[in-house]
Amino acid sequence: MSSASATRPASSRSEVLGFLTSRLRQIGIFVALIVIVLLFQVLTEGRLLTAGNVSNIIVQNSYILILAIGMVMIIIAGHIDLSVGSVAAFVGAMTGVMVQDWGLPWWAAILLGLLVGAIVGCWQGFWVAYVGIPAFIVTLAGMLLFRGLTQIVLGNTQITPFPNEYRQLGGGYLFPQLFPAATSPAEWITVGLGLLTLVMFIGSQLRGRMKRAKLNLETEPAWWFIVKVAFGAGLILFLTYLLGVAPGSRGTPIVLIVLGVLVVVYTAVMNRSVFGRHIYAVGGNRHAADLSGIQSRKIDFYLFVNMGVLAALAGIIFTGRLNSAGPGAGNLFELDAIAASFIGGAAVQGGVGTVVGAITGGLIMGVLNNGMSLLGVSTDYQQFIKGLVLLLAVAFDVWNKRRARG
DSSP states (O other): OHHHHHHHHHHHHHHHHHHHHHTHHHHHHHHHHHHHHHHHHHHTTTOTTSHHHHHHHHHHHHHHHHHHHHHHHHHHTTOOOSOHHHHHHHHHHHHHHHHHTSOOOHHHHHHHHHHHHHHHHHHHHIIIIIIOOOHHHHHHHHHHHHHHHHHHHHTTSOBOOOOHHHHHHHHOBSSTTTSOTTTOSSOHHHHHHHHHHHHHHHHHHHHHHHHHHHTTOOOSOHHHHHHHHHHHHHHHHHHHHHHHTSTTOOOOBHHHHHHHHHHHHHHHHHHHSHHHHHHHHHHHOHHHHHHTTOOHHHHHHHHHHHHHHHHHHHHHHHHHHHTOBOTTTTTTHHHHHHHHHHHTTOOTTSSOOOHHHHHHHHHHHHHHHHHHHHTTOOHHHHHHHHHHHHHHHHHHHHHHHHHHHO
């Protein structure tokens, strides 16, 4: 009797350990983010997770996170895009010209800027998809081409200032005067949005689990589902507290709403749409995808159009936050977006990656930048540490694949 009872806990522990090991690729990135946040929270003596600093992390890294969404899709399909920083700068410059020189209203400049990004994406997608030039070469040429066009458009000068409405997209808050801190104990719009997000998150998780169970596709133990939902709910509540209730809170950044919508939409596209499944199929085995009837060239074309639009949006947000369009804008954005994708679990060979993973990778980079700045670490050491983190992330991916094959 005692022998059997001793065997059951040991077997249960081995099952739990085996499950966690099988999910190492998915959960490792979140564990890394938590460890980094806690480390800098201790090292900065609590300054990292203050309301104002968390808002700064979101606003300062928003354009990189937007670029990472498109970049991870490109990488999943087996390509790379080195031009996104230059495209962001070019679109920012064009919107500046539209507002200052052409006299267009701010909303028209934003819409036309997104259209310019789509045209740029069509240009690059044509060379990659239908001419057959490797994306590395096409986008390397695009990086030089659009950087040059930015300097031509601006005449090597800066355009400033921009209309207040334009700037709100990059650095504004939702209705900041509605619940001022002087008269209200909380920013109730943020609290309401946080609670709505919490309900939607728990509901979507429960619906998804019930649907998988109904189709006999459920592979997650109940304890893991509870842990996952509890972690997500706790994160939503904590962020809601920091942005809407904590001392120094300023409410919800407008760009956070934009990011949230993009994450939800693109996660649904990648996980539930035919287009998303085709992206994974093309990246996993392009030849097999072609033989199965998938139009890989069309997939590639639309991926670069999408990347062009997201790069344009990132450029508009960055320009609005700085209230200036300059010839040096967007420098190294492409490297940060690529690093966020790989740190977030995208495979170098393609076929693997998630939007949420890329966002998490971008947050790791953002927390590293912010934490080291709070500690007074010089920029040269910051570059060294970020490069080391990227190398270790890719090495972990390679090791995990070898372990899985073994």
